[in-house]
Amino acid sequence: MKEQILIIEDDEAFRKTLTNLLKKEGYSVTGVSDGFQAIELAKKSLFELIIADVRLPKGMDGIEAVSIIKGIRPEIKVIVIIITGYTDENAPVRALRMGVDDYLYKPFKMEVFLHSVERNIKMYRLEEEKKEHLEMLEKMNEELNVAQHELIQSKKELEDYSKRLEQKVEERTKQLKETQSQLVQSAKMSTIGQLGSAVAHELNNPIGGILGYAQFILQKLSKPDVVPKDFKTCKQYIAYIEEEAKRCKSIVENLLSFSRKPLIALESVDIKQLIENTLSIIRHQLELQNIKLTTNYEPKLPSISGNVNQLQQVFTNIIINAQHAMPKGGKLNIRVSTKMKDGKKHLEISFKDTGCGIPKKNLEKVFEPFFTTKEDWQSIGLGLSITYQIIKELKGIITAQSKVGKETTFTITLPVSSS
């Protein structure tokens, strides 16, 4: 539909010349001989270029005809070339008023004519392209604006989401810390359960002494014939009572301090002292089971940074495990020495028992939570995993080595405090 040229020229021969010339140039051309025909055609088809002679028959001149044609689709531009003879004096002015792209005076050279057609069509096409490009740019700009707006929106949503995520992570961390604290407590309770029998035994003996002597004293002093010697004897017995009561006190204190929820405060810890304190509760229990306990402490051991309660729990856990591994007795050796690791000074604490050992396939899992090979209710399998966590938090490591049926060694390495 594009290259439509309409020629309005009543001189048939001239019209044919122009038509053929333009057709040769590749344009599609339609020719009519008067204004009325031109208008009818223009209603049906879209012409890019109208070439009109001013002088036309039937009472409508070229300028009028083009003016009406332009009015059919006023929003669409039509190129207009007017052809005229010199005798039409008003024509130029009228044409200009109507809006004309070129004005050719007859006779003209065919090159001039062609050149005008080409030039005007080219310019027209360029204008159209420009308009199209502009429209496209505007459309793209509009789309970009929308996209930018959406981006800003997305960014904001992302920020909101990120903030909410942070909040959730904070909450979750808090929950996890609380759970971990509970787990540690739970494992402790389990360890306390393990200690329970040892402590019951420990406490019942001194209490037995207190009760026995108290009753004995009451008996003695209730006799009718109480003599001074009796008072002396009773005084001795009361001294025994006092001693045994103090013993109960220290056993209970040891157990309470162990079970209280610790503040995770770090302090300078004397490992030798701590191990000895731990042993004071369970040493007896080990003896009862014919476990020979030996300790080797390197002289002048440096202190490490840690939490006393946690470390006591760690040592208790390992020693009780060793005890369980030697139901018919054996040996437990605890050795503390200094060692250089990664250029820094460390304390190495090893617990070696002569128990049943841990098979290789279990050795890898031994620090996993809830891993246990024991059947009794007191073993929920948390002890070593909590131990592992505690040591890890102190920037230390714990390893286990074992020979089945022969021995097991747990080794804890902790960095020496720099202060």
Added chain:
Amino acid sequence: MKNKSKKICVLVVDDEDVMRNLFTDLLTERGYEVIAVKNGLEAVEKVKEINFAIAFIDVHMPLMNGVETLMTIKKIKPQTRIVMMDSFPNALIEEARREGAITCIHKPFEINEVTDIMEEIVEQKERI
């Protein structure tokens, strides 16, 4: 070697100092001859030398637990009456009963639990 006095001889086997002292003080005042030892090995040695009417043996001891001590004593002097003592519920007590302990007392016990048992023995001896 027989015991020289006519006093009833009592053996106390317990690794706890206060327990040995209590038994010694309590029963000596009542006119018994008390020998108190710390563990099963020492107890067996004493049983070889002396005829004890009764032995109070703690179930939980190092080297040789109460039940092992009981069984060994019974092999040497089967007529010795054995009373087991424990400081918390333990399966060993059941085993001790099966091996011939006449009764058991749980720590902390009241002194009349011990004196009642002693009076029983005295009565039995007087009936013979």
